[in-house]
Amino acid sequence: GAVVSQHPSRVICKSGTSVKIECRSLDFQATTMFWYRQFPKQSLMLMATSNEGSKATYEQGVEKDKFLINHASLTLSTLTVTSAHPEDSSFYICSARDRNEKLFFGSGTQLSVL
């Protein structure tokens, strides 16, 4: 079956540094990818929609300059958390939609900012 690979699975960084998270569709082309954030004991919240070759669309309240999204190819989208702070600590999850409009989720990235 289709697989979405997310890397790294866990990252710890110092406050003020930037962290890049990769989301790859391994055996299909994903024209659209989505980024979610999930705080402990809460549900997933959509952050942004990433379309290949164009700018991402951010949900209300999500700072586009802080959460940089790049979708340069049909198999890769990246989320960079810039100048991370402890309040950015969260579980980040990507999903990818294939040409048949099926949706596949990555395994998530646990970000801890010290």
Next chain:
Amino acid sequence: DAKTTQPPSMDCAEGRAANLPCNHSTISGNEYVYWYRQIHSQGPQYIIHGLKNNETNEMASLIITEDRKSSTLILPHATLRDTAVYYCIAHAGGTSYGKLTFGQGTILTVHP
């Protein structure tokens, strides 16, 4: 996405059927009912979806009421590995498919 309401938690004995209800009384005619589940510290996993007819696959069955205002996900023979948070989502799909609105879901605990 239409609002969905689910019980916060449910228990089920291993080997028995788990019946997870979902209320979506304001669902639109073009919205499907999707079910996903999330095992701790993993990404959501697709289970099943339907529009108005009942659906069955290798994982589960989905029963949608005739008025489409509620549905039930059935795991016919629950195992310990089915312990997870189950999300019911009403979503139109199409070109906007993927911008899912996750509610709080139901924490299903399967016990021996």
